[in-house]
Amino acid sequence: MNDMSETSGRNSVEIRQLDLSFGAVKVLQDLNLDIHEGEFLVLLGSSGCGKSTLLNCIAGLLEITDGQIWIKGENVTWSEPSERGIGMVFQSYALYPQMTVEGNLTFGLRNARVPKDEIARRVARAAEVLQIQPLLKRKPGALSGGQRQRVAIGRALVRDVDVFLFDEPLSNLDAKLRADLRVELKRLHQQLQNTMIYVTHDQIEAMTLADRIAIMKGGKIMQLGSPDEIYNRPQNIYVADFIGSPSMNFMAGRLERGTFVTEDLRLPMEDYEFSAPQVSDGPAILGIRPEHVVTGGLVQSAPVQTSVPVDLVEPMGSDTLVYAQLGGDKFRIRMDGHATVRIGETLPIGLVPAKGSLFDKTSEKRL
Ligand SMILES: Nc1ncnc2c1ncn2[C@@H]1O[C@H](COP(=O)(O)OP(=O)(O)OP(=O)(O)O)[C@@H](O)[C@H]1O
Ligand SMILES: [Mg+2]
Structure with missing residues (x-):
């Protein structure tokens, strides 16, 4: 048995022999994955291969059947989502329609009793990187799809977390907006240097954003590598x-x-x-x-x-x-x-x- 208590230090998230079943259906099987500190890792695969399930396991929104999850050298397998130091952007982002953009961004922080000047500092930074300063006083109904999407990302950014999880954050947008936001996300990662785990089934998004891509099929990782390795040296016919x-x-x-x-x-x-x-x-x-x-x-x-x-x-x-x-x-x-x-x-x-x-x-x- 290998010693699972050992972590390399370089890794931000470590997934060890993860199994997840819904009843009799095995969705993830013996999955191992190390995500480096500051890395932009993309989970790519066709519909139903288990991408969202894996992300939800890391977030702590699903109880795993077997295995371990480590974040920043700490075993978080049984920790609450709020204790894991993660921020998540869901595919179907729900903004509070009656609140302004600023209200949406600060809601969680006010609930967590973060000091006012700290809230202001974080909102200013998120608004700047996402270029939504002029929108702070508006309500979601008065925003375009892409602007709303940026607010949803901003809501995760203002939480001071080590790891961001994105589940197809751009899939509701038209092709042009997607391409624009893709570039913004890349810039965002270069500025923040946080660890990002990003789910998509869009291979262009995967190739352009990722430091490394994990290609999944049927709850397994078929190949993990840089976009160049995946494209030029695919390890199997599926990839x-x-x-x-x-x-x-x-x-x-x-x-x-x-x-x-x-x-x-x-x-x-x-x-x-x-x-x-x-x-x-x-x-x-x-x-x-x-x-x-x-x-x-x-x-x-x-x-x-x-x-x-x-x-x-x-x-x-x-x-x-x-x-x-x-x-x-x-x-x-x-x-x-x-x-x-x-x-x-x-x-x-x-x-x-x-x-x-x-x-x-x-x-x-x-x-
Ligand atoms: N609550 C559940 N109960 C039973 N099966 C589920 C449940 N949630 C997901 N599944 C199944 O688990 C598998 C993986 O689902 P998952 O949502 O992780 O796929 P995905 O890769 O995110 O796909 P998509 O690209 O369509 O979002 C699918 O076959 C799905 O039907
Ligand atoms: Mg999904």
């Missing part, structure tokens, strides 16, 4: 497929003495960085991101060259997405916005296998 839009292309084949072989192509993998020094031959899957397929003048210098029939073209402005077929499977290619490609044409392409991700077909793990 590779989940992250990136449009998705990675997958080709089925065999690894044979350092070459990935499909029915039609031979892709030399000698420049590929294998995860282990010894990788045995056998059925494998090669994943290639749409932006790593080269076209035009670059095809000639690519290690592998072929051509694909074009099914569909989607001009996106900044780039053009081309949907084609390779070996009978759908194959997506990202080209620049000026590319002129027509449906039905045969497009010469070049592949750079070393930039791809190779997986064992059975275990679906990265090779």
Whole structure:
């Protein structure tokens, strides 16, 4: 049995062998996660994978079935939410409609009998970082959605806490406001340097905000890593497929003495960085991101060259997405916005296998 009383000191939140069941339904299983001091950690996963449940366990709003939760070196597994030093922003933020913005921000602090000048100091700071000073005397009914959302975040900020928990705080907003608030949140974290745990199912939010991302599926963490690691070195097919839009292309084949072989192509993998020094031959899957397929003048210098029939073209402005077929499977290619490609044409392409991700077909793990 490992000694769970030991904490590294560098960690703000530590989750040890956490189990959570609702009746017979196991939602979180043997989950372990260390969140560093000052880190922006994003929990990312599809609907129902257990993100909110995990956040609520950390907040103390759910009683866990087994395991331990440590915050700042203290075992808080059985502590009340108010004793955990956390501030939470819920997805459905309810502001008090009859109170002004200032009233909403200070309500909790007044109840906790925080001294007046201390309240004023914290409100001023939160209002400044969230740029809501001009709104303090207004009521929520007279605010836009994005302004209300900022007040909800402000309500958590004025509490002087070590760890902020956010559950999809931007999901009610339109795309433009979301992008604006995303930038503000990032700036906020850079200023405050608090630990932030942020739940989303939006991969752009995850990639742009996170120091590290935990990708969850069925109550388990499939990969924990920096956005760069998650994107460029996905550890399994689930993560590779989940992250990136449009998705990675997958080709089925065999690894044979350092070459990935499909029915039609031979892709030399000698420049590929294998995860282990010894990788045995056998059925494998090669994943290639749409932006790593080269076209035009670059095809000639690519290690592998072929051509694909074009099914569909989607001009996106900044780039053009081309949907084609390779070996009978759908194959997506990202080209620049000026590319002129027509449906039905045969497009010469070049592949750079070393930039791809190779997986064992059975275990679906990265090779
Ligand atoms: N009180 C409950 N009783 C029974 N099952 C629950 C309860 N709360 C959540 N669940 C189940 O637990 C699983 C995880 O739910 P959770 O709310 O954590 O998902 P999520 O990842 O936050 O999803 P979303 O992105 O949709 O918010 C789901 O299958 C859900 O149906
Ligand atoms: Mg949720």
